[in-house]
Amino acid sequence: MGLLDDLTAPEASECMFAGLLGTLPAEERAAVVNVIEQIRSMPRVQGRTTTPNVKWLWRILSNNGHKIGVNNLTRHVRQECSCR
Numbered sequence: 001m002g003l004l005d006d007l008t009a010p011e012a013s014e015c016m017f018a019g020l021l022g023t024l025p026a027e028e029r030a031a032v033v034n035v036i037e038q039i040r041s042m043p044r045v046q047g048r049t050t051t052p053n054v055k056w057l058w059r060i061l062s063n064n065g066h067k068i069g070v071n072n073l074t075r076h077v078r079q080e081c082s083c084r
């Protein structure tokens with residue numbers, strides 16, 4: 001990699017979870033994105049776990065063979081990741 005390559009190669013601007021999303025078939029990706037939107041729009045209720053939530057989504061992804069850190073997923077859902 002030379003200077004020009006370094007200057008023109010865009011920095012990785014997506015988090016690991018976004019990278020995982022990119023590998024999913026369009027239909028599954030749309031479904032996951034939809035769930036994330038739902039989680040983001042859920043009011044936070046103290047002391048109560050509502051579904052969908054991050055842990056629930058994470059477990060489903062794990063069960064289907066998509067390995068992602070729960071912290072990475074949480075940051076993405078809270079929009080604290082590198083995607084923005």
Ligand SMILES: [Zn+2]
Pocket residue numbers: 014015016017018075076081082083
């Ligand atoms: Zn992200």
